[in-house]
Amino acid sequence: MGVDVPDSARDPKTPEEVRVSLTPRAPVFDPAVGVPVLGRRASGLPAVPAAPVHRLVTVGDSLTHGFQSGAIFNTDLSWPAIVAWEMGLERFRRPAYNGYGGLPFNIEFVIRDLEESFGDKLDWYELAPALFRLRHVMDQIEDWWERGGGSHVPNISGIMHNLGVYSWDLRDALSRTAAKCAADIKTPKDDLVSQIVENANERAAIRVLASARDAAGKALSPLQAAAQLGTDGGIETLVVFLGANNALATVTRLKVVWSGPGYDDLDRKKAFTVWNPVHFEAELGLVVGAVEQVAARYVIWGTVPHVTIAPVARGVGRKVREGSRYFPHYTRPWIADADFDAKDDLNITEQEARAIDSAIDQYNAAITEAVRRGRQRGLDWYLLDLAGLLDRLAARRYITDPAARPDWWTPYELPAELQSLKPVPDSRFFASGPEGRTQGGLFSLDGVHPTTIGYGIMAQEVVNVMQTAGVTFFMGDGKTRRVGPVRVDFKRLIAHDTLIAHPPRSVSSDLRLIGWMDEKLDFFGRLLRLGV
Numbered sequence: 102m103g104v105d106v107p108d109s110a111r112d113p114k115t116p117e118e119v120r121v122s123l124t125p126r127a128p129v130f131d132p133a134v135g136v137p138v139l140g141r142r143a144s145g146l147p148a149v150p151a152a153p154v155h156r157l158v159t160v161g162d163s164l165t166h167g168f169q170s171g172a173i174f175n176t177d178l179s180w181p182a183i184v185a186w187e188m189g190l191e192r193f194r195r196p197a198y199n200g201y202g203g204l205p206f207n208i209e210f211v212i213r214d215l216e217e218s219f220g221d222k223l224d225w226y227e228l229a230p231a232l233f234r235l236r237h238v239m240d241q242i243e244d245w246w247e248r249g250g251g252s253h254v255p256n257i258s259g260i261m262h263n264l265g266v267y268s269w270d271l272r273d274a275l276s277r278t279a280a281k282c283a284a285d286i287k288t289p290k291d292d293l294v295s296q297i298v299e300n301a302n303e304r305a306a307i308r309v310l311a312s313a314r315d316a317a318g319k320a321l322s323p324l325q326a327a328a329q330l331g332t333d334g335g336i337e338t339l340v341v342f343l344g345a346n347n348a349l350a351t352v353t354r355l356k357v358v359w360s361g362p363g364y365d366d367l368d369r370k371k372a373f374t375v376w377n378p379v380h381f382e383a384e385l386g387l388v389v390g391a392v393e394q395v396a397a398r399y400v401i402w403g404t405v406p407h408v409t410i411a412p413v414a415r416g417v418g419r420k421v422r423e424g425s426r427y428f429p430h431y432t433r434p435w436i437a438d439a440d441f442d443a444k445d446d447l448n449i450t451e452q453e454a455r456a457i458d459s460a461i462d463q464y465n466a467a468i469t470e471a472v473r474r475g476r477q478r479g480l481d482w483y484l485l486d487l488a489g490l491l492d493r494l495a496a497r498r499y500i501t502d503p504a505a506r507p508d509w510w511t512p513y514e515l516p517a518e519l520q521s522l523k524p525v526p527d528s529r530f531f532a533s534g535p536e537g538r539t540q541g542g543l544f545s546l547d548g549v550h551p552t553t554i555g556y557g558i559m560a561q562e563v564v565n566v567m568q569t570a571g572v573t574f575f576m577g578d579g580k581t582r583r584v585g586p587v588r589v590d591f592k593r594l595i596a597h598d599t600l601i602a603h604p605p606r607s608v609s610s611d612l613r614l615i616g617w618m619d620e621k622l623d624f625f626g627r628l629l630r631l632g633v
Contacts, residue, residue: 112452116359118379119460125426126462127509128489129469132401132566136476143478147331147396154334157185157193158262158397160274160323161342163550164559165265166309167195170546170600172210173267173305174203178553178597181263181340183560184567187587189575195263196308200251201242205301208546212605212614214238221535221606223614232621239296239622246298247289257312260330264313264323266306270346271384272365275391278320279310281367296622324391331396338572339395340563342403342487343388344464347381350374351457352414353549355432355447378463385464389471393480399570400482401563402472404465406491409454410498412530412541413548417441417448424504426458427451434530434548435616461488483566490562494543496527516561518591519554522601526554530612533604540610542601553598554591561589 111121142148159165159181167179176182176195185193202210218234219227245251269277282303289299298304313326321329330336351357351374363369364380376384392400409431416428417438432441432448441448449457465488475482492499493513499506519526526542531552533539543555551559564587568574574583595601607614 110452110455112357112450112456114357114359115452115456116377118377119456120378120463121456121459122462123455125492125507125510126465126488127507128486128492129404129484130486130489132483132485132569133476134469134473134484136473138476138479138481140479142480146393146480149331149396149398150335152335153337153396153398155262155330156188156190156337157181157340158327158330158336158338159265159340159342160327161265161340161403162269162346163265163267164345165263165340165342166267166305167263167265167556168267168547168550169552170207170209170550172198172203172205172207174198174207175553175597176263178556178594179263179265180556180559180563181265183557183589183594184563185262187560187564187574187589188572189577189579189581189583191579193263194257194259194261196257196261196305197255198251198305198308200249201245204246204251204305205298206239206242208615209600209605211235211238211618212546212607215614216605216607223607223617228617235618235622236296243289243296243298246301246304252304254307254311260313260321260326260333261309262330264309264326265342266302266309266323268302268346269306269323269343270370271343271381271388272367272370273346274323274343275384275387276322276367277306278322278325279307279313280320282306282310324388324395327397328391328395331394336395336397338399338401338567338570339392339397340401340403341388341392344381344385344405344468345408347376347384347464348374348405348457348461349408349549351449351453352408352411352431355414355449357449357453357457375457375460376464378460378467381460381464382467385467385471389475393475398481399567399572400475400480401485401566401570402468402482403485404468404488405461406488407458407461409458410491410495410528411549412528412544414449415530416497420502421451425451426498426505427454433616433619435612435619437611481570483570485562485566487559487562490558491528494528496529500527513558515558516589516591518595522595526552526601531600531604531608532610532612533600533606533608535606538601538604545600546608546615552600553594554601557589557591557594564589 106121167176286300313321358374360373360376360380414431415434418429430448432446472482472484529541531541545552574587
């Protein structure tokens with residue numbers, strides 16, 4: 102049942118199972134959740150080889166896949182690939198998405214194309230040719246992935262080590278396979294208006310799972326593929342980051358639809374944007390059962406970030422109560438407070454945002470309890486509190502509003518290499534001009550997913566937990582042990598992060614260009630509705 106909160110703080114459509122709270126959840130800083138691993142691994146679970154063949158395997162969603170700026174493309178800079186680099190791994194299998202900025206629509210790729218043609222700023226007389234150019238580029242992207250070279254899946258030998266797939270939730274990781282994705286792909290239409298790659302998620306997922314088959318050739322889901330890798334030599338560290346997409350659609354679609362019957366059906370669940378905690382816990386129980394059957398020495402579980410912190414949904418208006426975490430409404434980031442109209446602009450309310458975050462707190466309590474119980478059964482499981490990490494980086498929620506900070510809150514200390522950047526990267530929506538980046542830097546141009554340096558922060562936190570577990574890291578030769586705390590090479594990541602090293606010149610702080618693109622083609626709305 103919900104806790105006692107003022108009626109004004111609880112949205113009436115919120116299920117009674119959601120324990121709406123005015124108090125922010127405190128992070129869990131101890132990866133071992135206060136429980137030593139006692140005794141031997143529980144009987145009936147697969148044994149782990151003394152020297153596992155697969156040193157790192159990851160299962161997750163877009164954050165694990167490496168999604169950025171509306172597309173999956175540079176998977177060599179996903180957080181799993183960054184961790185593999187720091188481990189000195191010679192081989193870490195991951196999917197590739199080469200061509201036209203990736204799938205389904207790389208906002209940075211398109212903005213840079215417009216800049217080449219029209220410079221830093223679009224003048225009124227350039228709007229018509231710019232729109233023509235935008236449609237032309239979108240048509241090229243669509244053709245490449247639907248009918249051209251991108252429509253052909255490379256022949257890969259061996260199951261991927263990075264089994265993350267963007268937009269997938271708990272049920273997808275349990276049940277969806279490459280065969281299911283192939284069956285769901287319809288014959289594409291060359292639509293002159295809706296120029297977003299059709300079935301982009303299925304096309305991206307097939308590149309992850311095409312080689313995920315058992316000895317009999319049966320197609321496997323991500324969790325089943327991890328189990329197969331465990332059978333085929335064992336896994337040293339398995340990382341499971343799932344659950345964000347059981348709530349993320351509330352801010353990408355700006356629509357709150359609580360789960361009901363069909364939440365566990367691959368097709369019917371698409372109608373929901375946030376899971377009732379009871380439904381989430383039921384799905385999580387199945388995921389936990391599947392992970393128990395994976396022959397992995399160490400398992401790291403990630404919590405679900407509070408999705409209302411992502412800058413894709415910007416708080417507008419003056420906070421009703423001093424010290425509140427929430428703004429009266431959340432809408433698209435390019436809509437200014439003075440221009441916002443709750444009747445005309447897509448938005449979620451303060452009460453809805455509080456309910457979503459409260460449900461996520463319950464998700465995370467269930468994940469934490471799963472780790473605790475696993476350790477009590479002799480499983481070497483660990484918790485990485487991604488929710489707490491993002492809370493400590495939340496610029497508009499806590500950093501610029503000291504009155505809203507809970508007692509436990511302390512700012513996250515960025516690596517020295519990031520602190521030396523001007524301005525220091527933060528969690529606001531990315532903006533830049535002719536003189537360089539002016540704000541943001543931790544989130545990419547879709548307002549949901551990290552930049553490369555943002556993924557570096559995630560990688561560093563994973564590395565920290567792995568070292569706590571006792572994982573050995575090697576130099577690039579794969580033989581020389583690294584001594585002391587392993588620090589992610591942020592100088593390397595800064596050089597490879599195009600938004601940081603070479604920011605676009607036209608993404609101003611008012612986000613006028615992105616707003617114009619969305620107004621003309623609804624590309625941002627359609628992109629987010631596709632599920633990122």
